[in-house]
Amino acid sequence: MxxxxxxxxxxxxxxxxxxxxxxxxxxxxxxxxSDDAGRSSQEPVVDVVASTALIADWVSQVGGERVRARSLVESGADVHTWQPEPSQVIAIAEADVVLLSGGGLEAGFESLVRRNVGGSLIVLADAIDLHAFAPGLGEAHEDDARDPHFWLDPERAIVAIERVRDVLIGLDPAGADGYRARAAAYLGEVRAVDAEVGALLAALPPERRVLVTFHDAYGYFARRYGLTILGFVVEGPEVEPSAADIAALVEGMKGAGAGVIFREPQFSARVVQRVADDAGAEVRPIYSQLSGEVDSYLGLLRANAASISE
Ligand SMILES: [Zn+2]
Structure with a gap:
């Protein structure tokens, strides 16, 4: 409204x-x-636009039927290089609140969101302790660059989900009890999946506790679960890897005896397959965002653990 x-x-x-x-x-x-007055479900009272489908999932979990949650970047698309449709600019202006992940994740469209937002704008990473990128085989990021992929550490995701709960309570105090109850139940599930993933990965032998991925997104996941980032093909998806980058990664994988490289569905599999062929490694999936293969945050955590421990 x-x-x-x-x-x-x-x-x-x-x-x-x-x-x-x-x-x-x-x-x-x-x-x-008003046509179906006998219906138990209600019309949403809060209209939320989130930058990613993963944040929209958190909003739906906490908001239930009181909240309409939409994402700008649809499942399976790459948030780093995404650009909005004109209809989405209207959604940004129309929403009661726009939620960004922050930390530079939405660098390609954050200024457009800021220019067009009609309600409030919340940047979840502002309340999160963001660390530097993990050292790996690739070229270093700029010294002061922070890694925006905080949700891959459930402890940090919990802080963001609590923020989502508080934002919804602020916009719709009449729904506060429901938001608190749904958030408490969902956070219980997040903690349970965190423990499950931790147990699965802790059981792996040391040589399996390494990650080689397409883009540098798994530092938080690695720290949370005691894995080592051996390397990545590109720092960010907007960067094209050079032949020298690829050769260095292949050498590093051979030297470390790394038998797996992880692909992500939103990025081209071509370079990953080439590295795998050159290094004699297997390709498996890993996820930093929702896609056609994982449709919820908890599903994403479980799928990553299953793929690494397979
Ligand atoms: Zn990313």
């Missing part, structure tokens, strides 16, 4: 005409809702 109020404040503008169109849609929605 925020967009409609805002646009109506400037009558006669293009915005006001869009506002009239949107009001029509809103009234249509209200009429449809």
């Amino acid at each position: 925020r967009l409609i109020r805002r646009l109506f404040a400037s009558p006669g503008s293009v915005g006001a005409r869009i506002g009239v169109a949107l009001l029509g849609v809103a009234l249509l929605g209200a009429a449809c809702g």
